[in-house]
Each structure stands twice: as structure tokens, then as C-alpha cells.
Amino acid sequence: EAQVTQNPRYLITVTGKKLTVTCSQNMNHEYMSWYRQDPGLGLRQIYYSMNVEVTDKGDVPEGYKVSRKEKRNFPLILESPSPNQTSLYFCASSLMARRGGMYEQYFGPGTRLTVT
Amino acid sequence: RKEVEQDPGPFNVPEGATVAFNCTYSNSASQSFFWYRQDCRKEPKLLMSVYSSGNEDGRFTAQLNRASQYISLLIRDSKLSDSATYLCVVNPGLANAGKSTFGDGTTLTVKP
Numbered sequence: 001e002a003q004v005t006q007n008p009r010y011l012i013t014v015t016g017k018k019l020t021v022t023c024s025q026n027m028n029h030e031y032m033s034w035y036r037q038d039p040g041l042g043l044r045q046i047y048y049s050m051n052v053e054v055t056d057k058g059d060v061p062e063g064y065k066v067s068r069k070e071k072r073n074f075p076l077i078l079e080s081p082s083p084n085q086t087s088l089y090f091c092a093s094s095l096m097a098r099r100g101g102m103y104e105q106y107f108g109p110g111t112r113l114t115v116t
Numbered sequence: 117r118k119e120v121e122q123d124p125g126p127f128n129v130p131e132g133a134t135v136a137f138n139c140t141y142s143n144s145a146s147q148s149f150f151w152y153r154q155d156c157r158k159e160p161k162l163l164m165s166v167y168s169s170g171n172e173d174g175r176f177t178a179q180l181n182r183a184s185q186y187i188s189l190l191i192r193d194s195k196l197s198d199s200a201t202y203l204c205v206v207n208p209g210l211a212n213a214g215k216s217t218f219g220d221g222t223t224l225t226v227k228p
Contacts, residue, residue, distance in 0.1 A: 033216060042122075042203055042218035043160070050214050058215065090159055102148045102207040102216065107159035 002027045006091050006108035013081060014116055021076045021111050023091030031094040031102065032074035033058070034066065036087040043090060049074055050096065081115040088112055117142060120206050122219035130227055133194045137222045139204030140186040148207035149180055151189045153200045154221065160203055164189070194226045 004025045013019055025032065033048035035058075045058030049068040063085055065077040074093075078085060089112075092105040122139045129135050141149075149166035164171065166178040166187045177190040187204055201221040208215050 031214060033214070035218075037157070040124075040220070042120075042220040044218070045216055048214040048216070056214055059217075088157060096213065097148070102213070104150065104162045104165065105160075105205075105216070107161070109159055110157070 002106070004091055004093055004106050004108035006089075006111050008111060009109060010112045012114045012116065015082055016080050019078050019081060019113075021078075021089060021091075021113070023074045023076065023108055024072050025074075025091075025093040025106070026072065027093060027106065028071065029093035029095055029106075030071070031096050031105075032068065033092045033094075033105070034064070034074070034076045035090045035092065036060065036085075037090065038087050046076070046089075081113075083115050086113060086115050118220075119143060119217045120204060120219045122204055122222050124220055124222060126223040126225060128225045128227060129194055131194060131196060133226075134190065134192045135194060135224060136191075137189045137202055137204075137224075138186050139188070139206075139219050140184075141206045141217075142185065143206070143208050144182075144185060146206045146208050148205075149178075149187045150205040150207075151178055151187075152203040152205060152218075154203055155200050163202070191224075194224075196226050196228065199224055199226045 034046040035043035047066040049055045091108040094105045095103045151163040152160040153163045154160045170179040204219040
């Protein structure tokens with residue numbers, strides 16, 4: 001089954017304790033992206049990756065790191081989490097169109113993170 | 117001004133009604149446009165891509181107006197199961213190929 005998986009699904013942690021949220025896709029997609037969603041807001045892009053070893057900042061990258069060492073995995077790292085990073089996080093993947101557009105994004109189930 | 121703006125609603129309509137949502141975008145070079153549906157903070161799922169000539173899928177019609185920089189979604193004969201949040205998504209062209217900007221979403225409630 002084609003899917004995007006995220007782990008953990010729920011996480012409660014304390015300020016300053018490093019954490020990693022994993023994301024994996026089995027569709028051989030070049031493109032992967034992380035988003036956060038806060039109440040009343042749409043999804044805001046944190047980082048994205050166009051291919052292995054190619055990553056770039058989205059609209060809200062502060063406080064986050066990513067890496068893309070393999071095509072299927074795109075972990076999100078919070079080196080020193082703070083309460084303002086409490087949010088619902090989604091990972092997504094997609095094929096890239098040749099002329100720079102994008103096809104449908106497939107989303108993981110989300111990770112609810114609470115930082116106290 | 118936000119890059120992508122949607123009317124947040126909420127839209128409360130009776131079953132069988134026709135409802136339309138608009139989404140405006142500021143980047144005239146944008147290339148790809150989509151409508152996603154999101155239920156109760158679950159993951160968004162693609163409802164429709166939006167093509168330049170407009171496209172229809174059953175009760176749903178999507179249109180793109182490049183001159184006025186907006187996309188629209190029309191839902192005919194609303195069902196209870198259409199109750200959800202609808203998100204428009206805009207992707208820029210080659211200059212920023214990986215960027216993806218979502219609107220804040222429009223909430224639709226269809227009532228019996």
C-alpha cells in the first residue's frame with residue numbers, strides 16, 4: 001500500500017530535550033516536505049526536499065532541522081524544543097513535474113507534539 | 117497580505133445546497149493549484165487539482181482565473197459527508213519549485 005508514515009504519532013516532551021520525528025514514504029517520490037498546523041491556521045511549510053541531499057527552508061524553519069540522506073526518509077529534528085513548537089506536524093511527499101509544478105501531495109497521519 | 121487567502125467561513129448550508137469557495141493568491145507566476153479536504157485535524161487529502169480550463173469531478177467543479185489570481189471550488193447538491201475544512205494550495209513555478217502555500221482553510225458544515 002502506497003503511504004507516508006510518521007512516528008511517533010503523539011509526543012509530550014519538555015523544553016530543551018532534543019527529539020526527532022521520522023517520516024518515510026514508499027512511493028519513490030523525489031519531493032518531501034514538513035508542515036505544521038496550528039488552530040485556526042492552514043498548514044505552514046517548515047522545510048522541503050526536492051531530492052536526496054537537497055533541502056530548503058519553507059516559511060517557518062526556525063528551530064527545526066531536516067536531513068535527506070535517503071530518498072524514502074525525511075526526518076524532522078527539533079534540537080531544543082520550546083513550547084511555541086507545540087503543534088500538529090504533517091509530512092508529505094510528491095512527484096515533481098518537469099516544468100517546476102507539483103503533483104498531488106500525499107500526507108502522513110500527523111504527529112501531535114506538546115512541549116511543556 | 118498573505119500569499120494565499122481563503123474566506124474562513126464557516127459556511128453552514130442545508131443538504132442539497134450549492135456552495136462556492138474562493139481562494140486568492142498573490143504570486144502571478146504560480147503554476148500548480150489544488151483543493152484539499154481535511155477532516156477533524158486528520159491529514160489533508162486531495163480533492164481536486166485545478167486546471168486552467170476548469171475541471172469537474174461529479175458534484176465538484178474547480179476553476180482557475182489567472183487574470184484575477186483566484187481559484188474556486190463549487191460543490192453542488194451538498195451532502196452531510198461534505199462537512200469538512202477545504203484547503204486551497206498554490207505552488208509557485210520554477211523559481212521556487214518546492215514551496216507550497218496553503219490557505220487557512222474554509223470550514224463547511226452541511227446540515228440535514
